[in-house]
Amino acid sequence: MSTNALLEPTTELSKALHQDVVEDQSASSIVNRLKSKNKELQTQSINTYQQFWTESENNNEESRTNMYKTLTNTYYNLATDFYEYGWGESFHFSRRSIGETHRESTRRHEHL
Numbered sequence: 001m002s003t004n005a006l007l008e009p010t011t012e013l014s015k016a017l018h019q020d021v022v023e024d025q026s027a028s029s030i031v032n033r034l035k036s037k038n039k040e041l042q043t044q045s046i047n048t049y050q051q052f053w054t055e056s057e058n059n060n061e062e063s064r065t066n067m068y069k070t071l072t073n074t075y076y077n078l079a080t081d082f083y084e085y086g087w088g089e090s091f092h093f094s095r096r097s098i099g100e101t102h103r104e105s106t107r108r109h110e111h112l
Helices: 011-023 030-035 039-051 061-066 068-087 102-111
Strands: none
Touching (some): 011 068, 039 068, 061 068
């Protein structure tokens, strides 16, 4: 696996990929906020992750193990997009009381 083309997942990259989605409450929906993400960074992240799983003599379990931090962080940067789509800025589940809306249960859970 060639490491030259890998996009190293850093705190700065995570912020570039996700911070605007959480902070931009003016967009009409989470889908619109996701669409406004930096497409070039998203594409580079996808390409980086896919390189860990392409057929190549240099791409094997040992190389993935040696680069576990890049593999893991890249996965979670990509998975975060799905979490943001499904749950917005709340990445947890909260128990609902009888008659309580989803929003109310999330607020209660986050307040505790």
